[in-house]
Amino acid sequence: MAWVVGIGIALFLLLAFPRQVLSLAAILVVAACAIGAYYWAADKYETAKRDKIIAGALYDLERCSQMHPIYIVFKNNTSDTITRLSFSLEGYREGYSDPVSDDYLSTDKIIKPQNVFGSCWRFDQPTYKAPINGPSLEWRVKITSVRWQ
DSSP, X not given: OHHHHHHHHHHHHHHHSHHHHHHHHHHHHHHHHHHHHHHHHHHHHHHHHHTTEEEEEEEOTTTSOSSSOEEEEEEEXXXXXXXXXXXXXXXXXXXXXXXXXXXXXXXXXXXXXXXXXXXXXXXXXXXXXXXXXXXXXXXEEEEEEEEEO
């Protein structure tokens, strides 16, 4: 019922003061477009900055233990210091497009500009029921979010 009253008031104001109401509507549309453009540009900037971080993963028992066999390395190619990284680790069988293993992980290691950080990680197998042979999978890292200093 309240929306009927609201529409009635809006129509009354539009008919009684058309120039003022249309001017206010135009100002609100311009303000909404400016706010939307700001958030769109900020998102594009953040995505481009996040894409400058290089990440890679491989099964490496020479560097890592049997319990944590995946070596993941990050290179910070930005001019800002990374204070937290969230990422997904995915293992793919050759010839298949869906990961047989996927984990969402994060690290709070501080990575200065142009520095490299590597560490050993373990993987779970929540999406694939058969045993996973880690060395036979192609491992990929996808950065999901970054906190900057």
